[in-house]
Amino acid sequence: MLAVGSGLAEREEHLLRHGYVERAVIFEESGAAVEKAGSRFAAAGLDDRVEWRNEPLAEAKLAPGEFDLVYARASLHHLYDIEESFALFHRVLKPHGLIVYDEFVGPDLLQYEDDVLAMLDEINDCLAPELRWDCLRKQTREEVPVASIEWTNKTDPSEGVHASMILPLTYRYFDVVHRVDYGGTVMRPFFPGIVLNFDFDDPKDRTIARLIMKMEEMLIREGKMPSYHSFVVGERRERPLTDEELGDCSRINYADWEGFSRFGPMTEVPMVPEHCAADHCDENWTNGVAKWGEPVIFVHATRRALRDIATGRVVRFKDGSLRSIVEVKEVGDTLIIRFDGPLLDVDVAGFPNRFALLDKA
Numbered sequence: 001m002l003a004v005g006s007g008l009a010e011r012e013e014h015l016l017r018h019g020y021v022e023r024a025v026i027f028e029e030s031g032a033a034v035e036k037a038g039s040r041f042a043a044a045g046l047d048d049r050v051e052w053r054n055e056p057l058a059e060a061k062l063a064p065g066e067f068d069l070v071y072a073r074a075s076l077h078h079l080y081d082i083e084e085s086f087a088l089f090h091r092v093l094k095p096h097g098l099i100v101y102d103e104f105v106g107p108d109l110l111q112y113e114d115d116v117l118a119m120l121d122e123i124n125d126c127l128a129p130e131l132r133w134d135c136l137r138k139q140t141r142e143e144v145p146v147a148s149i150e151w152t153n154k155t156d157p158s159e160g161v162h163a164s165m166i167l168p169l170t171y172r173y174f175d176v177v178h179r180v181d182y183g184g185t186v187m188r189p190f191f192p193g194i195v196l197n198f199d200f201d202d203p204k205d206r207t208i209a210r211l212i213m214k215m216e217e218m219l220i221r222e223g224k225m226p227s228y229h230s231f232v233v234g235e236r237r238e239r240p241l242t243d244e245e246l247g248d249c250s251r252i253n254y255a256d257w258e259g260f261s262r263f264g265p266m267t268e269v270p271m272v273p274e275h276c277a278a279d280h281c282d283e284n285w286t287n288g289v290a291k292w293g294e295p296v297i298f299v300h301a302t303r304r305a306l307r308d309i310a311t312g313r314v315v316r317f318k319d320g321s322l323r324s325i326v327e328v329k330e331v332g333d334t335l336i337i338r339f340d341g342p343l344l345d346v347d348v349a350g351f352p353n354r355f356a357l358l359d360k361a
Contacts, residue, residue, distance in 0.1 A: 001015065001021045001023070001024045001025070001067060001068065001069045001070075001071055002024075002025050002027070002062070002066075002067045002069070002070045002071070002089075002092060003024055003025070003026040003027065003070075003071045003072070004027050004057060004070065004071070004072040004075050004076065004079075004085075005027065005028060005029075005057075005072060005074075005075025005076075005078060005079075006026045006027070006028050006033075006037070006073075006075070007028060007030070007033050007037075007075075008033055008036060008037045008040075009026055009028070009033075009037040009041070011071075011073060012024055012026055012050075012071070013037075013040065013041060013044065013046065015071075016041075016046050016049055016050065017044060017046065021069070022049065023049050023050070023051075024049065024050045024051070025050075025051045025053060025062075025067075026050060026051070026052055026053065027053045027055070027057050027060065028052070028053070028054065029054065029055070029056060030054075031054055034052050034054050037052075038052055057079070057081075057085055057088065058081045058084055058085065058088075060088070062088070062091075062092045063092065064091050064092060065092065065093070065094045065095075066092050066094075067092050067093055067094065067097060068093070068094055068097050068098070069093075069097060069098050069099075069100065070089045070092075070093060070097070070098070070099040070100070070101075071099075071100050071101070072099075072100075072101040072102075072103065073101065073102045073103075074102065074103060074104065075103075076101055076103050076166050077103055077104045077105070077159070077160050077161070077162070077163040077166065078158040078159065078161065079158075079161070079162065080158065080161055080162070082161075082162040082165050082166070082169065083165070083169065086169040086170070086172070086173050087173070087240075089173065090173040090174075090236060090237070090240060093236045094236075095236065095238070096235055096236060097235070097236045098233060098234065098235055098236070099170070099173075099174055099232070099233070099234045099236075100232070100233050100234075101166075101231070101232055102229075102230075102231045102232075103163075103166055103229070103230060103232070104160060104163050104184070104228060104229055105163055105164070105166045105167050105227075105228060105229065105230045105253065106160065106163055106164070106184075106185070106226070106228030106229075106253070107160070107163065107164055107228075108160055108161060108162060108163055108164050108165075109147070109149055109152045109153075109159065109160050109161060110146065110147045110152060110159060110160050111146075111147075111149065112146050112189070113226075116185060116225060116226065117143075117144070117146065119186075119219065119224075119225060120143075120144040120186060120189065120190060121143045121144055123144075123186065123190065123212060123215060124141060124142075124143060124144050124190070127194075127208070130197060131194060131197045131198065131205075131208070132194060132197075133194065133197055134193040134194060135193055135194070135196050135197070136192070136193040137193060141193065141194060144189050144190055145189070145193070146189055147159075167230065167232075167249070167252045167253065168246065168249040168252060170232055170234050171234075171241065171246060171249075171252075171259065171263055172240050172241045172246050173234075173236070173237060173240050173241075174234025174235060174236060174237055175234060175235045175236075175237055175263070176232060176233070176234045176263060176264065177233050177234065177235055177264070178231075178232065178233035178267050179230060179231070179232050179233075179266055179267055180230065180231045180232075180266070180267050180269055181220065181227035181229070181230050181253070181255070181266065182227065182229050182230070182231065183216050183217065183220050183227050183228070183229060184227070184228050184229040185216060185219075185220065185225055185226060185227060185228045186212065186213075186215065186216035186219075186225075187212075187213065187216060188228065188229075190212065203352065220255060221255055222255070223254050223255040223256035225254075226251075226253035226254050227253055227254075227255075228253065247259060247262065270359075272356050272357065272358065273304070273308040273356070273357045274354045274355065274356050274357070275299055275304075275305055275308065275309065275354065275355060275357065276288075276299065276351060276352060276353065276354045276355070277289060277297045277298065277299055277349060277350050277351045277353070277355075278297075278298055278299055278300055278334065278351060279351040279352070280298070280351075285298070286346045286350060287346050287350030287351040287352075288350055288351050289344050289345075289346045289349050289350040290343070290344070292343070293343075294338055294343075295323070295338065295339040295340070295341055295342060295343050295344045296336060296337065296338050296339070296344075297337050297339075297344060297349055297350075298331075298334045298335060298336050298337065299334065299335050299337065300333060300334060300335075301330055301332075301333050301334055301335045305335055306330075306335070308357050309325065309328055309335055309337060309357065310325065310328060311325055311326065311327060311328055312324070312325065313325050313357050313358065313359065314357075314358040314359070315339070315355045315356065315357060315358070316355065316356045316358055317348045317349050317353070317355050318348055318353045318354070318355070319348050321348065322358075323339040323340060323341055323344075324339065324340045325337055325338070325339060326338050326339060326340050
């Protein structure tokens with residue numbers, strides 16, 4: 001494995017420790033990080049399986065076809081020589097070798113597009129002044145702040161320096177077999193400075209935050225907003241694509257990019273639906289959980305509940321415990337859900353605690 005910009009290399013250690021990787025060559029320009037990580041690897045008995053390179057990747061002397069895997073996490077967007085680096089990845093990988101990365105793939109130097117900034121400011125305008133108090137700038141926020149080029153060049157000139165080229169170069173050199181765009185377009189700039197205004201023990205504040213997250217998710221899903229973070233797995237192409245073969249990449253961060261029809265669709269990530277027991281108490285029920293008899297809860301028979309809840313599915317409660325649904329019965333406007341195992345703890349399964357529905361344990 002060739003690992004790029006690994007910092008303290010916790011994930012690389014995990015891959016080696018658990019046998020996913022036999023040998024790793026790790027590039028990290030921070031001498032302090034290499035020293036600290038190297039000591040940890042030695043203590044774990046892994047030092048004979050890793051080679052540390054405290055030098056720029058572009059200056060590396062690596063043999064063609066030397067690696068099965070190139071791995072990077074939040075480091076590619078710091079590369080000044082991004083085009084040369086992708087050519088190197090292609091050269092040093094064996095046929096059918098993989099690149100795996102989790103990266104910021106948004107605009108260069110964090111210069112957000114005008115239409116994205118307009119959407120951020122519209123969301124910001126919906127917040128009450130007390131939620132828009134910027135704890136960093138000590139003023140009520142009238143617009144979502146974003147980094148200027150001057151600020152970025154002063155604090156970290158490599159931050160996102162060629163981030164917008166990561167996805168196009170990936171498709172040029174690799175056949176993308178897995179791609180998950182997970183947003184961050186709103187979340188990354190929106191909450192810094194104001195997150196301390198939210199009381200996440202308060203259902204109202206928690207709801208507002210969840211709605212902002214849901215807005216981002218829906219805008220990206222419908223192709224109205226680009227996604228600025230991606231997890232990608234690509235298999236080395238026999239030869240890089242030409243500009244003509246690659247085609248127009250101007251909307252490569254959008255869900256409606258025309259390239260998906262030629263290079264394969266985005267990986268479908270199943271949503272994990274969440275539900276909640278009914279807010280009901282009487283002689284038989286406490287917060288929607290049966291007091292005695294069998295392990296049963298009831299929920300309102302909403303369209304979503306009728307679609308999601310079914311016999312055989314597994315529920316994960318807030319304490320992480322798992323139960324299988326053995327029976328679902330529709331009674332009027334409610335669903336009676338019976339589980340395996342003993343009676344349910346109302347403090348875990350009862351209203352207002354949410355539970356997640358999984359396909360299997």
